[in-house]
Amino acid sequence: VRVFASEALLGQIGPEHKEAIIPLVKILKETDRYDKLSAQMALEQIGKPAVPALIKALQDPDPSMRIAAAQVLGWIGSDAKEAIPALTKSLRDPAPQAASAASEALAEIAKEAGE
Secondary structure (H helix, E strand, O other): HHHHHHHHOOOOOOOOOOOHHHHHHHHHHOOOOHHHHHHHHHHHHHHHHHHEEEHHHHHOOOOHHHHHHHHHHHHHHHHHHHHHHHHHHOOOOOOOOHHHHHHHHHHHHHHHHOO
């Protein structure tokens, strides 16, 4: 998995690496900022195929996981349109940073979609 994250930094990962999605999402719970950011970047490059797993991560009990998932959905942009209902629900997240991340993700998705 760390190889996939490293490859993301080098621009060598993309939608064809679907097998990496679940392990990369699990890394979003890590406390190491570098590992988390690397996983986020890899998931962004995988793009639309990662959206369902990221939507599920928005329901995780760990607020840092919800924040990281929302951030990636925003980075994916208009290809993450199917996440709009889940992100809208996340606007009421009890963790203020998670609610804010959801708001920012919705704005990015709308901006890229031209809405």
